Every structure is written in structure tokens, then in C-alpha cells.
Amino acid sequence: MTTSALLLTMTELGARATGVLAQATSVAANAPGEVGAYRPFIDPIDAQPFWFALLIPLAIGIAVAYKAVRMTDMQGYARQVAVMSLQIVLGMIALAIGFYLFVLVYLPWVSGGN
Amino acid sequence: MADSPAPPDTSEHWQPVAGVLAFLLPGAGHAYLGYTKRAVCIFGGVAGLFTGGLFIAGLDAVDSQLVVQNLVNSGVSRVTGKPFRPEIVADGDSIWFLGTMFVGPAAFAVDTIHQYHYKVREPGTGVLRSARPGEGRGPSGELLPITRDARGGRILGGTPPNRRALARVGEIGTLYCTIAGILNLIAIIDVAYSRRRLAARPADNTLGGSAE
Helix, strand or coil, rough: HHHHHHHHHHHHHHHHHHHHHHHHHHHHHHHHCCCCCCCCCCCCCCCCHHHHHHHHHHHHHHHHHHHHHHHCCCCHHHHHHHHHHHHHHHHHHHHHHHHHHHHHHHHHHCCCCC | CCCCCCCCCCCCCCCCHHHHHHHHHHHHHHHHHCHHHHHHHHHHHHHHHHHHHHHHHHHHHHHEEEEEEHHHHHHHHHCCCCCCCCCCECCCCCHHHHHHHHHHHHHHHHHHHHHHHHHEEEEEEEEEEEECCCEEEEECCCEEEEEEEECCCCCCCCCCCCCCCHHHHHHHHHHHHHHHHHHHHHHHHHEEEEHHHHCCCCCCCCCCCCCC
């Protein structure tokens, strides 16, 4: 496939995607009970597919405020914040793995695989 | 008597004014005592988490069901002798607001706006609740159905209030705001009564000193 043909195909795909998106938006706007356009800080964001990524800014925010209170002096503050943020995120991941193994591996195993 | 230990000097690590300031504005207590860098970091962390929670879950992240206001109004009515009529709110996350309220007046302001400008009043009972799909809100909070004209564009019969935050997004937004409040509570305690600050003198207690 030549470059121009590839570009043409990509353009066509983009146009189709835009059309589908516009149609979906139109359907949503006319759906009964739909409240209209998104308003920041009033309506929730559509973050269901990547909700777990929201834990990273949460960890950073906790570390920023907590370390500002707890550190004896402010030497190395940024490094301490980075370390604590990483510890929280890794702790969350470890907990997730632990619960995953407990629910989906250990419990089926002790119950005899039923 | 001369050998008995002197009582500890609590005047320096007991700072009620700083505690009140820290409640009114996150970081203000530390700024009042001269810990400018700490104050900026505390404000950044607490305000960032609080606004982050509002951004993620919208107004639903802060919902007290007016529990605190009802308690205060109940106390006031006992003192003044005026009759007290509690405001009933049908849905909300009042237990989470017990943490969020330590963000300070900002939390109460957002909650008041949420209750009185975005919730609807149930016809007949007057109970406040979030609007359901298809429901709108009139100018004084009355429940009005949302309808559309023949062309399908214009909304008639009420202004649509906020969308409810559901599932993970709602949970995480509420968690952001509650953790912001709890972190500010830690900052309030630290600035109002801190043994660490007394123990760390003089290196860390230099007002606006080089340690920061």
C-alpha cells in the first residue's frame, strides 16, 4: 500500500469515526432526562474506564500535605514526597495483588475448586 | 522547692489562633507562625485534593445531608427558645462529610450550594434530594419534569441540576475531599499544639528561617 493510499484510508476512517461520534453525541443530547453539556466541578467526569489512574494524584496530594506537616525540617522535601507517593502507589498495587490472589486463587483452592 | 522541675513552657507550642486560622484556610496557621514553605505545601496538598475531588465527582463529592447545620440550628434554638425544624435531606454521604468539613468554610460553602441550589424539593414533604433522570429544578428548588419541544432541542419545565456521580468516580471523588479534610485536621493539630516544634527548637523554629 502506498503512502497516499494509506493516508486516504486513515482520513476516511477518521471521518467515519467523527460521524459516529457526532451521531452518538446527538443521541445523548436528545435522550430523555439527559442534563446537557458537561459542567466542570458540577458534573462528574467520565473516568470510569481509568478510575484506578486517579489514585496516583491522590497519593501525590497526600504526600505533599503530610510531609509538609511531618518533616522536622524541609530539607529534601521533594524527594520525600516522591518516595512517599511511590510507597502509597506500590502499597495499593500490593494490596490489589493480595486481594486478587486471596479471592480468585486461595478461596477457590480451599473450597476444593468449586 | 528549688530542685523541682520547672513546668513546661506551653506558650510556644499551644497556638489556638494558628489552629483557628488553619481551619479557616488550609496552611494559614503555619503561615501565621512564619512557616511559609510548609504553609504553601499544606495549602497546595489540601486545596489540590479538595478541588480534585470536585473535579472528578462534581458537587456530589461534598454532601453533608445538612447534618452539621441541623445540629448547630438545634443548639441555637435551645439557646434562643425559637422552634427548631430540621431540614430533611433524603440522600447523601454525611459520614464522609465528617472528614471533609475540616477543609474549612470552603467545604461548608460547597455543601450549601449543593443542597440549596442543585437539589430538588420533594413535592408535598419538602424533603431535599438529588434530581433523578428526567427531573428538573425550578427557581426555588421545586421539582419540575424536563420536557423538550417538538424540535427536540429546548428544555422546558425546569433547569436540569447536576448529574449524580456513580460507582468508582463518585467514590474516588468523595475520597479525595475526605482525605483533604483529614490532612487539614492533621495540619490544624500540628499548628495548634505541636510537641515536635518545641523539641526542634531552635533550628526548625526559626520564623521563616533557612530551614524552609
